[in-house]
Amino acid sequence: MSSISVTANAIAEQQNSQAAPTKVDVLKAEEQMLRQTLSLTGTIEARQHAQLATLEAGVVAAMLVEAGDYVVKGDPLLVLDDKLAALTLAQREASLAAAQAALIEAQRLYEEVVTLSKKQLVAETLMAERESGVAIANADFKRVQAEVAQQQEVVNRHRLYAPFDGVISERHVDLGEWITQQRPAFTLVEQAKLRLKLAIPQEYFSQLSSANLTNRQNGVNGQIIGVEVSPDAAPTNIANPPIRATLSRIVSDASNTSRTITGYVDLPQAENLVAGMSARADIILPSTQAQLSRLIWLPKTAIKQHPDGGRSVFTVEQNRAKRHLVKVVETQGEQVAVTGAPSNSDFVVTGVALLKDGALLAVNRIKGAKQ
Known part of the structure; x- marks a missing residue:
């Protein structure tokens, strides 16, 4: 390199160091967990939904x-017409009364011979005969009593x-x-106990199973899978936020036509929900350590767009700009979530379009990013 070019670079660096600092606004943003969600549409149904029929x-x-x-x-x-059943019941109740009277008489005759036997005034055969008569009368009474109970049940079955x-x-x-x-x-x-039925794509089965959902259903502690439910009949807003629930049950059987597994989300009792409505469910997918990634929420103004489609952000280090290549993974209004940026850093949120790496900055701190 010639002495002339070295001198020119030294002059440029000296001019840059003597340039006025760029005034920028910065904020401190903290690293957060990346929340992966699966959005599905399902149908609200009752846990009990029965076709009722009479027993007669x-x-x-x-x-x-x-x-x-x-x-x-x-x-x-x-109520069904039960006249014939009621008449049959009356007949059997009369038979029961007769059987009861016969039992009482048999017991009286037996007690009579018991008294005489103490005085040795009755034959043993008569004693055995009267005792047998009591047993027969008692058996007949119980038989007719069972017939009355049976016919009473027939009468009751004429009502639903x-x-x-x-x-x-x-x-x-x-x-x-x-x-x-x-x-x-x-x-x-049943309106008091509603649930959302979802058809979950089969490729998510292993990920959901890894949360030990089946063990939790059997009374063993496992990871809870959160779900945010938004009924289509009641659009969500600030005054009407999504219903927060959990994935209550998954059926370990895939449909051979749709290649989906069935999942259920138990819903709290609400006046604006009825069976048959449709709703959107955002399932918060569990992540393993290998899948774990993190993100930082920043205003859109903090993102510098590159001609090649890439993006970067600037942090402040010793009053100078430090550029970081990032990837935008989610957008919500004027906020974006990025990966690749350092955590717990001061991020430049104004004037990033013309900002260069190493530029001298005059910092004005503002409030933090979305939490």
């Missing part, structure tokens, strides 16, 4: 509820009761119709 065939004599009615477990919903709390979503029969045990009379939907 017959003619509908009374309709006690309508579609849209809320019922409590044990509430009567429908709600098996759990819920809403009658559909009524399938009308007054006066003949129905059988195979024909549903009502559709009952």
